[in-house]
Amino acid sequence: MEDELRRDQFGNFDFGLSPEEEARAARIHDESIIIDMVFWGPCTYRSFTQQMGKELIDFWETYRNSSKTVFRGSYQPQQLAIRGDFVEFKNCWDASGVTAGSRWVEGFTSIEDFAFTFGLNTAMFDQLPWVIKVLRADDIRRAKTERKHAAWLHAQLSGNINANFLDLIEPSYYLGLRMVQLTYNFMTFIGAGCTERTDAGLSNYGAKVVRRMNELGIIVDTGHCGRQTTLDASALSTAPVIASHTSAEGVYRHARAKSDEELRAIAATGGVVGVYCMPFCLAPGHGVTIESMLDHIDYVSNLIGWQHVGIGTDWPMAMPKRILQEVLSIRLSDIGFRKEDHFDPVSNLIGFDDYRDFPNITRGLVKRGYRNDQIKGILGKNILKVFEEVWG
Numbered sequence: 001m002e003d004e005l006r007r008d009q010f011g012n013f014d015f016g017l018s019p020e021e022e023a024r025a026a027r028i029h030d031e032s033i034i035i036d037m038v039f040w041g042p043c044t045y046r047s048f049t050q051q052m053g054k055e056l057i058d059f060w061e062t063y064r065n066s067s068k069t070v071f072r073g074s075y076q077p078q079q080l081a082i083r084g085d086f087v088e089f090k091n092c093w094d095a096s097g098v099t100a101g102s103r104w105v106e107g108f109t110s111i112e113d114f115a116f117t118f119g120l121n122t123a124m125f126d127q128l129p130w131v132i133k134v135l136r137a138d139d140i141r142r143a144k145t146e147r148k149h150a151a152w153l154h155a156q157l158s159g160n161i162n163a164n165f166l167d168l169i170e171p172s173y174y175l176g177l178r179m180v181q182l183t184y185n186f187m188t189f190i191g192a193g194c195t196e197r198t199d200a201g202l203s204n205y206g207a208k209v210v211r212r213m214n215e216l217g218i219i220v221d222t223g224h225c226g227r228q229t230t231l232d233a234s235a236l237s238t239a240p241v242i243a244s245h246t247s248a249e250g251v252y253r254h255a256r257a258k259s260d261e262e263l264r265a266i267a268a269t270g271g272v273v274g275v276y277c278m279p280f281c282l283a284p285g286h287g288v289t290i291e292s293m294l295d296h297i298d299y300v301s302n303l304i305g306w307q308h309v310g311i312g313t314d315w316p317m318a319m320p321k322r323i324l325q326e327v328l329s330i331r332l333s334d335i336g337f338r339k340e341d342h343f344d345p346v347s348n349l350i351g352f353d354d355y356r357d358f359p360n361i362t363r364g365l366v367k368r369g370y371r372n373d374q375i376k377g378i379l380g381k382n383i384l385k386v387f388e389e390v391w392g
Contacts, residue, residue, distance in 0.1 A: 010095065011359035013290055013351035015367040022363070028375050029097050029362040033144050035380035037179075037244040037274040037312035038154070038223070039101025041355030042093035043077040044316045044348075045324070052076055053320040060323065066330040071113070073319035073327075074104065075120055082120075082127045090130060093149050096355040097362075099380060100140045102154035102244070105177065108168055109159050118175050121153060125176075133176060137388035140380075154179040154244070156224065158335050161188040166208060173216045178391060180213060181221040181244065182206060183229055185255075185336025191229040194255045195336045201228030207236055214238045219390050223274070223312070227262055234265035240386045241269045245276040245312030248299040252292075255341055256281045260303060267304035272383045274312025275300065277352045280342045290351030294364045297378065306374045310383040311361060316348045 017025065056076065060069045081089035103121045107113030125133040132143045134152035143150035153176045161183075169180075182202070185195040190206035192199060202210070210233055213220055220237045222230040223244045234241045243266055249257040258266075258273065266273055275296045279288035282296060300309050317324060324345040337343045351360045365375045 010354055010356035011363070013357070013360045013363065015360075015363055017363060017367055021366050024372075025359070025363040025366040028366070028372055029359050029379075032097075032362070032376045033099045033140060033380040033384060034097055034358070035140065035310065035383050036098050036101040036358075037242070037272075037310055037383060038156075038276070038314040039098065039103075039151075039355075040074070040314065040316070040318050041098065041101065042090075042096055043088055043318050044092075044354045045318075045320050046354050047077065047088045047092055047318075048320045052080070053322070056320060056323050060327055066327050066334065069323065069327045070319075070331045071116065073323050074317070075117075077318055078120065078124055082123050090128075092355055096358040098149070098355065098358055099144050100134060100150035100152070102179065103151045105153045105155050105172075106157075106159060108155070108157065108161055108165055108172075113159075118153070118172075121151075122175070124151070134178065134387075135176065136391050137384055140384060140387070152176070152178045154181075154221070156181045156184055156221075157188070157190070158184040160186075161190055163189055163205065165189065166205075166212060169209070169212050169218070170216060173218060177218060179219040179221050179242075179244070180209075181223050182209065182225050182233060184224045191232070192226040193229070193336060194224050194226050195338055195341065196226055199226050199228045201226070202232035202236070206232070210236050217390055217392065219386065222262075222266070224256070227259060230258065230262045231265050234262075234269050234271075237269060239269070239390050240271040241266050242271045242274065242310075242383070242386060243312075244274045245314040246273060247275060247278075247281055247296045248303070250303070251296050251299045252281070252283050254281045255338075263300060263304050267308040270386065270389065272308050272310045272386050273300050273304070274310045274383070276312055276314040277349045278315045279347050279349045280344050282349070284342075286347070288347075288349060290349055290357075290360055290364055293349060293352070293361075294368055297365070298368060301374075301378075306370070306377060307382055309378050311379065313352070313355075316353065317345070321346050 080086035
């Protein structure tokens, strides 16, 4: 009974659905291959135990290193699940309904971070029999058929990428890397990010990176890329380009949003635009609800077609609120977020406060009048088509 009551706390945003609409949404959610292109779940602050929180606070107060504390916090639930000490990791993933999601890897200028992120994700695939490593699109279909979950490795390149990166792409592909965001917020050897002072686009080196990714079968992601970098990548890539987690500038102007020109360019490659659940990027002010996320989905669908829309939640982060407030806020400044970006590390979307709220996205799409095939496309089939084209 206690578990049932806990489940009832999630996925119940008041859209005013009729009983028939609720039944339809539940059926679609259960039947769909659901793919989160930037998946920080399956756990949020709600799942962290008092002991887990204490360990992170102690680590932060001892070392005062925001980067390492964020790393530690982001992976803490996964580490404990691998050891068999955290059943919530599976329980939350099951309750979300998410079939497949990305797993973060970094460290392309730090051997320590490289070994940690690739190593820990490898351990997850080796030790958790219910998580399938995604190398091809069929791995996701198999996860759905077998009632398991699946994950692929995704690099956002939030660190300072240098000229050695080209030498690391192929070995990383062999380790399972299947998606790379070309830039984060700053400018690197590859190109300019979305909060950089100038809109410089891709460098010659960046063009080589895109070409090598195309050759290997790594998806070109422009989520945090600046406008010209996104346009350059879309023009140069011979494979579909995506924006794994973004929003529409036509709904709310923000550095992390994509202009109509960028959205059309991505769609022209056969790519997909993932809409995130970050309240401060979707609408102004406080108390932003999941309706704002749906507004962006509507806008992008109307502009470039629902076949080019997906989900890349990117929020909430899997850490206790105190760590988010004290530590992530410092880390965000280090990686290029500015005061004018209005980033609030402890603010979540009303209606998406936990990954167990994922059914609210499906319920909201039902309320907005999307057909079954459109909802299934947005939830996962659209990006799965891109995966199949790029990965096989």
